[in-house]
Amino acid sequence: xxxxxxxxxxxxxxxxxxxxCPQTHSVLEYDAEAHELISRNAGLAxxxxxxxxxxxxxxARRLD
Numbered sequence: 001x002x003x004x005x006x007x008x009x010x011x012x013x014x015x016x017x018x019x020x021c022p023q024t025h026s027v028l029e030y031d032a033e034a035h036e037l038i039s040r041n042a043g044l045a046x047x048x049x050x051x052x053x054x055x056x057x058x059x060a061r062r063l064d
Contacts, residue, residue, distance in 0.1 A: 011035070011048050022055050038063070 011030065019028055021039035028037040028046070036045040037053050044060040046053055 011051055011053070015053070019053060019055065023057055036061070 011032075013030060016028060016030055016037075019037065020026060021028055021042050021044070023044065024039060024041040026039060026041040028039055031038055031045070034045065035048045037048065037055070038045050039060075040063075042060075043063045044057070045063055046055050046060045048054070
């Protein structure tokens with residue numbers, strides 16, 4: 001089995017309708033290339049691991 005056969009589960013974009021930033025309670029943007037959910041208001045990028053968004057502020061990356 002090659003690496004191409006092993007892919008991470010896709011993030012269900014319909015989840016965006018229900019998810020909000022845990023810090024600002026604002027909408028999140030999906031960055032498919034980086035596999036992150038972006039909160040512009042908070043300046044944070046939340047990772048998506050195995051198709052599951054990790055909405056913990058301690059796990060978020062600061063946007064520059």
